[in-house]
Amino acid sequence: MDLVVEPNLHALINSSTHKWIFVGGKGGVGKTTSSCSIAIQMAQNQPHKQFLLISTDPAHNLSDAFGEKFGKDARRVTGTNNLSCMEIDPSAALKDMNDMAVSQANENGAQGEDGFGGLLQGGALAELTGSIPGIDEALSFMEVMKHIKNQEKGEGERYDTVIFDTAPTGHTLRFLQLPNTLSKLLEKFGEITGRLGPMLNSLAGAGNVDISTKLNQLKESVETIKDQFTNPDLTTFVCVCISEFLSLYETERLIQELISYDMDVNSIIVNQLLFADDDQEHNCKRCQARWKMQKKYLDQIDELYEDFHVVKMPLCAGEIRGLENLTKFSQFLNKEYDPTKDNKIIYELENRK
């Protein structure tokens, strides 16, 4: 008997095991709308669980999508009981680290403007590190480590599932490579500290920091993340694309890369579809021509990804912003969009002021 794969994300939305869900794809294909929709649907279908939506894209859109301001700390979405959002802000996080370094330097005896504290006054560390390539990914990774530690210790707000609204493909792949890269790096570093451990500890003795212990702790955390990210019951990646050549090409590249990282990927959301055949009421020639092109690529997607959940989402008449519109739109992730029955909803979104 052939296994039929449902053209929706019902299984994922109702999944009780998934802890990390990544949503990614090429720029401008609707990653934020899709990640918000997945988060809303999960929150609605599993009301007893807590969900966190994190934007790791340096150009954050979550605040715009929900129509309310989110910052570097998780904040509950107005009108929901179990969905929070946060936008990782590299500059703010680095400023905090800089302030901490200043206070620590001052505590250790460097007084006034002459000491190390004085050197860091005015956010020197933040300015220096803020320009390092990949710092956004590193900070996102630190956030993941923080959540895992919180869960282990039972401290702070505990979230059952974290959904990542990721940056465009290149950034995301770099972020997902981090556990592997760090793991290898720490392994090499561990070998060196094994030989030079006492000397390194004596060098860092002034701050009473045991370097090898800290490295071992970091290595354990990285290994945990690596294990969790490669476990298909805990982590999955949802690819978002539009029915156009370049978007599909990048999706294929993303999928192949994810497979090479041993990450689970079995869902594709195809956004901005016109379904013009079933929209005879608004006889738009341009839409029909464009839909014909979209159908050509949809057929190719079906042929290429036959064992994937390919979810076909409509292009709406208005912007999908605010909890209400997002909720209406997100229902098609749980139950696939039917162009003949659900056509009205596309125009309902238009009326929002």
Added chain:
Amino acid sequence: MDSGGWIVYLCIFFIFFGKILEYTSSYHDRWFANLTLTPEARKLDGQYRSFLLERQRLREENNSISAQDNYARWTKNNRKLGELDKKLNTVRNQMQETNASSKKIFGKIKLIGLTIPFWILKIWQRNHVVYHFPKQDLFPKLMTGVWARGWLYLALGPLQYLRNGALNIHDYVPLGVSLGIWIWALQTTINTLEFLVKQLILTKSVNPPPQKTKPRTEPEVKNLQKLEITDDKVELD
């Protein structure tokens, strides 16, 4: 040349056989593969050839179709190409492992059969005279000494001069060209000829890049001057 002709012929054989091996080094892998006639090596060779043919076919197919019109076919081919590249890499590594032992044996044979005997011959017969000079004062004393005793004579020359007050070549009778110097001269000649053939015949000439921009000429400067705003009048299209 005296009765020691066999020494010269043996040296010529060593030099030219070494050169043949040098020129054919790019074919050695294939020869070893053919010589290693184990069933496993033959199987690997067959696999490698079939994968290469398949990759060639897929590449040609992908180049002949439009990626946008046949996206699924094009992508499937790309996936197959990716898998084939991995397989080719694996088979190549396995073949290299199989060939490594043959290469090792060949290296030893070359060392024992060619390099070491040649060195022994050169050291043992280094003072063997290949050519005799008809006259004693055909070359300057220093050169005559070098021809007969090799480059070491040049290095020891100052010491001998200090000890005897002059360079004495009568010690080196019979006067002539020793085997060491003759081998050096032959190898230098072959290497120079090789260099000339490579440079003059085998290396393709490189044409200078075409000049893209014309040097600015007088009329263009004049045209630029014409573009300057000289009055406030605006003309309609």
